[in-house]
Amino acid sequence: MEKILVANRGEIALRVMKTARKMGIETVAVFSEADRDAPHVRYADQAVCIGEAPSSKSYLRGAHIVEIANSMGVDAIHPGYGFLSENAGFAQTVTEQGLVFIGPGPEAIQTMGDKLAAKEAVKAYNIPMVPGTDHAISDLDEALEVARTIGFPILIKAAAGGGGKGMRIVQAENELKSQIQRAMSEAESAFGDGSVFIEKYISSPRHIEIQVMADTHGNILHFFERECSIQRRHQKVVEEAPSSVLTPELRDRMGKAAVDVARACGYVGAGTVEFLLDADHNFYFLEMNTRLQVEHPVTELITGVDLVALQIRVARGEELPMAQEDLEITGHALELRVYAEDPQNDFLPSVGTLERYRLPEGPGIRVDNGFEEGMQVPIYYDPMLSKLITYGANRIEAIQRMLEAISMYQVEGVATTLPFGDFVCRHPAFRSGDFNTHFVGEHYSAAQLRAREEKEARIAAAVALKQYLEDQKQLRIPTEN
């Protein structure tokens, strides 16, 4: 493998290219018209413009990208995350055109991309799943019966729905009948299909995922867990590894379950198996992400492994160079996703020009970054500027380092999630490790961030006034003579 095309942009394109370069592999970047000045274009050995700014006209044009790869003499394509990374059709086209897809086969992507198919596939391996129905229910009596067997609280979801629409949580028997009726009629009017799924509602879940890596020789390893419970709008913002609540015994069981999930779908390459962990530390299989995750660096820091290098080696047909017993956790790593969005305004995207953009540096600080000072945050793509990752001998050291790194990180021109990261790292619930996916809803309010800012604004006002009064005195001295 001598030349890799990275079908992505931003920090992940750079991240992949850096490892490829280290391995002596040439890199080809692709970019849209909006990204000509992006760092990944300059970093690559070669770069090709693939179309207009909207991703549907550039980064999502799979067939076009494969054509370009072929004409450039590329051996393999790395999809990064997002865009085409979980597109089975793309993986198929790449392979059909005689190129190597750095990722799993199209069948595995297909299976794990479909929730019901995924559940079906892992059935034989005894993977714990959230108790519930495996088929849509449209009969009220059947629904009542099922709900009672599962036990409260339960979650009712419209079978035809998605994105949280028509979801209801039922806490007790006395509200059951009316809630199911309402959920069904809501589903009927919203989707034209009144059938529902019923499952156990996990009330204070933590989101724990296991990194796995499989080679083409039948070896599947797990690289321990990442805790991703700090989320806003059901999307992760702060991640860490290891989790503060997993015992070695539980870690081992979850790791084995994740390996089984990978085996169930004939997985190859890097993947992530997501679990929910309830308050009693029972874990349930959620889904498998068939790509490199955004938050993979925390795993790299605690295991000392370069996951992209392993992906490439696996894609070259090599055997994984280590065994499960060789892997161990050293220290603690934390990641903050630095998004151009305003934590004081519902985390809405904040676009504009990066008038000042200086990254923090120092021991235990890693920044996977895709932007530079003076650049605009394009309106067309995900507004993530970078990932700020810190490492320490233990959890508290990693947190303290994160606070320090946040204060060194200078961004002007757009609002970012940096102040939110600061809030999280100072919050007693996060520091003690006692938190779940409801952290933002339960503990965070824009007013708290605002209050802290107002304190600083007052300090700034005092300092400026002091300086002004001193400047005034200095100016007066000559006239008094």
Add this chain to the structure above:
Amino acid sequence: MSVPYKVSVNGEWSFEMDAKALDPFDMVRMDASSIHVLSEHQSYKTTILASDFHKKSYRVSVSGKPYDVRITDALDALISDMGFEVGSARNISQIEAPMPGLILDIQVSEGDAVQEGDALLVLEAMKMENVILSPREGVVKKVAVTKGMAVDKKHLLVEFE
């Protein structure tokens, strides 16, 4: 005698302060531009990044975050109250894009007379539609964009006569 000042920060906060109001802030100058502050025993590292004595404007970083500070005294306040201030809304002759985005719709054309608050055009940014309103009454001299055009921040949108 203590002169009261109005000190505004980032245009978002406004504090009434005089020289005496600085007393609770324990400030120690470290060098020409750095001042260490103790306020309610909390420690803050501050740096004066830029200063303009005549405009009474200062840029101060507190714990790494920059704040723009403007000081107004009684005389400035009086001038502003009497409407002699330069650059008030009435004098705006150009409307610029407040953020990069896509022009979805244009409601005015050249020669149109508009009132303050009338919709001029719709700018889509990050999947949100923002209606750009007229900040003044006047006649449109020029519409500098077309429907479907992508604009950068500060791109000229509409010019008034």
